Amino acid sequence: MGIFSFNGNKIITTSGGGMLVTDDEALATQARYLATQARDPAPHYQHSQVGYNYRLSNILAGLGRGQLQVLAERVAARRQNFAHYHQALSDLPGISFMPEASFGQATRWLSCITVDPKDSGLNREVLRLALAERHIESRPVWKPLHLQPVFQGVETIGGRVAEELFANGLCLPSGSSLSDRDRDRVISAIKGQFKFASVE
Ligand SMILES: *Cc1c(COP(=O)(O)O)cnc(C)c1O
Numbered sequence: 001m002g003i004f005s006f007n008g009n010k011i012i013t014t015s016g017g018g019m020l021v022t023d024d025e026a027l028a029t030q031a032r033y034l035a036t037q038a039r040d041p042a043p044h045y046q047h048s049q050v051g052y053n054y055r056l057s058n059i060l061a062g063l064g065r066g067q068l069q070v071l072a073e074r075v076a077a078r079r080q081n082f083a084h085y086h087q088a089l090s091d092l093p094g095i096s097f098m099p100e101a102s103f104g105q106a107t108r109w110l111s112c113i114t115v116d117p118k119d120s121g122l123n124r125e126v127l128r129l130a131l132a133e134r135h136i137e138s139r140p141v142w143k144p145l146h147l148q149p150v151f152q153g154v155e156t157i158g159g160r161v162a163e164e165l166f167a168n169g170l171c172l173p174s175g176s177s178l179s180d181r182d183r184d185r186v187i188s189a190i191k192g193q194f195k196f197a198s199v200e
Pocket of ligand 1: 004
């Protein structure tokens, strides 16, 4: 199975909800059953299993089909954001971008960088605040679930990759409608911090 989110912040959206895809007819039937309140075939409302009211309405599905027509150009715009940032910032010491896997093409939904404090002489938060001062929103990469207060004390497995990404990662403005001028403002704000660091 595969899952797609059509949440409002995605490249294409139905304002909310998502989609499950599978080539397994039995799984699709079971998913439809659970997503539509798990009703037994009876004239009254009867449930032998707990279900959910998770259907995407046909109105929203129609919206999604309309959005599909602009998907390719939206992805191209997102990839353009990445290319622009990468070209301007990847030579700065300690700044890294996510490489593209050989087996596919990234949508570059978000253009994110990591900031190595040792190599750069500054850190993620310095850059985030410098951008905020210019009224440019950027955000840390997602806080891992095992660091969320709600899961405090829960057993965890694995390494520290997600923790390091959270500590050093920054999501840059990545909307499909950014102009060259918008991106250049982001770039000059970041470059300005590096000049400052090397003067000190
Ligand atoms: C959007 C997104 C989610 C959350 O999906 P929702 O439909 O908003 O619940 C989770 N993971 C990734 C990588 C996403 O992009």
